[in-house]
Amino acid sequence: MRNGVRLLLLVAAMCLGAGVGATEWTHAVQLSPNYTLHWRPNESSVSFKIEARTLGFVGLGFSPKGGMANADIILLWVDDYTGEAHVGDYYATGNAKPRRDEIQNVELLEAEQNGTHTIVKFRREWETCDQLHDMALGEETVRLIWALGQKDPANGHDPSVWHGKQMRGTKSVYLKTASLQKKKKRANHQKPVRFWDVKMSNLLIPDNMDTRYWCKIFKLPYLDKKHHMIGYSPLIDPRNKGSVHHMILYECVHSRAHSMFARYIAHEGAACYSPKMPSDWEHCLTPIVTWAIGSEGELLPEHVGLPLSYTDYPSDTYFMLEVHYDNPTFKNARDNSGIRVHFTEELREYDGGVMTVGTTITPLHMIPPRQESYATAGYCSDECTSQMLPDTGIKVVSVVLHAHLAGRAMTLRHIRNGKELAPIVKDSHYDFNYQQARVLSNEVQIEQGDELIMECGYQTINRTEPTFVS
Incomplete structure (x- = not known):
């Protein structure tokens, strides 16, 4: 799969839906x-709600790399004796006890405790004035770190009570992008x-290959008229959750598609881009779905x-599924992974498409x-955009960033x-294991004659050999 991005494009578009109600948790x-x-992004701040099975403290942090080092940490708890709620803004310099920040930039909204759970609500600005110890939050990937303690901190604010190895973790998210859960409810x-x-x-x-690209031809079920694909979700074989790196579904475009591709429906497939892949499959170049590790669809x-x-x-529509497998442990396995395409006969206002930019x-x-x-x-x-784009230009509504380790x-x-505009998307904290699509809060117009540069930053500090096509 090429490095770069997958952009969902449309020729024209209307504004996205209005904001949610004040009490609705959108994510x-x-x-x-x-x-x-739970959280809800607002214009200048983000509100959070934590529901945790503990009567001790709960911790939530924002980390540049997913560990304690340089993490911006919030600790919250409800006193077991007085019922008083506490919140503290902390920071960490390494794998040690967090330090209380001299500048407190978190606002407690509500807190309660029952016989089993602690529930707290709080708010933080996207960007605070504390550039030394607070992480700026926004459109980029955020690595959340979390922890649970069985006891309240001593002395009202000393976080010396350790959470233990089993009561902590990390997860990457987008705090600002549109909620996939909310879209599913509407759908x-x-x-x-x-x-x-x-x-x-x-x-x-096979157990003799550490990486494999496999392609297979499929035929779209008979449709008597134009339909719209409105989404997709991954179908990952539970046995191979860590091995399926990315999947792309390409449309096969040719004037004689049926005579060319019908014979391959029963074909087991072939190694992509290898001499064993039939040359006919080189006509399968139009991507309609791009999924990568960490994405929920x-x-x-x-x-x-x-x-x-x-x-x-309409009965002659064929597609090619490409699946990239990572197999660093050289294990022998069988796989049934793929993609579920969601589609409807109720056509939407605008047709979309997919464009690839990168190396x-x-x-x-x-x-x-x-x-x-x-x-x-x-x-x-x-020159490329002048030849490729329509006179009216296109709108970018969604982006998938894709790179390897x-x-x-x-x-x-x-x-x-000749003038550089605002980046269409930027992520200084890219996470290989979280390649979720990003729906843009404001659709971006690309016109004929515009230039696009996909800039990729890499780190190979622990590698002793050159890295190719990373």
Whole structure:
């Protein structure tokens, strides 16, 4: 899979929906069976609610790398004797007791405790004036760290009570992007949505390869008219959760699609881009779904759908599924992973599409070893956009950033008439294990003649050999 981004595009669009009510929690994540975090992004701040199975303290932190070092930490608890609620703004310099920040930048909203659980609500500004110990929060990936303590901190604020190895963890999230859970609730109340499962069939992952790209041809179920794909979700074989790195579903476009691809429906597939892959499959180049590790899938904005079966011969629509397997332990396994496509006959206002920006798969893309920071870039020229885009330009509504293990930061830069505009998306805390699609809060117009630069930052400080096509 190429480094870079997958952008969902449409020719025109309307504004996204209005904000949620003041008491509605728009996002939620279960950090452990005993710890659930809810939040609601606001214009200048973000509000949180923690429900935790403990009568001691609860901790929530924002970490640059997922550990204690340089983490911005909030501790909260309800006194077991007085019922008084406490909140504290702390920071950590390493794997040691957090230190209380001289500048307290967290506001307690509510707190209660019952016989088993502590429930707290609090608020924090996206950016505080404390640049020394508070992390700026926003559109980029945030690595949450969490902890539970069985006792309240001593002396009212001393966090010396250790949470233990089993009562802590970390998880990457987007705090500002539109909620996938909320979209799913809305979709469940819409007119009937159909599903199409595109999966491998007991594919062998051999024990003599540490990485494998496998492609297989599928035929779209018969549709008597144009439909819209409105989203997708991953179907990961439970046996291979750590091995399925990414999946792409390509449409196969050719005037004689049926005569060319029908014979491959029963074909077990082939190694992608290898001499064993039939040359006919090189016509499968139009991506409609791009999924990568850590993603829960995507539901498109309510005014956008990707066309399905829009040709003169709707029964002749074929697709190719590409799955990339990482197998560093060289284990022998079977796999049935794939993608569930959500689609409907109720057409949405605008047709969407997918565009790829970045670097191609080539041995010339090399990152030297022992690099603390190393940048490369993929370039989409003004000539490219002039030839590729319609006269009206396109709108970007969603972005998926994709790199491999060495990736640390990614920025999609946007240039018009020699002047650089605001980045379409930027993530200085990119997490290889969390490649969820990002729905943009404000759709971005790309016009003919614009230039796009996909800038990728890598770290190879612990590698002794060059890294190719990372």
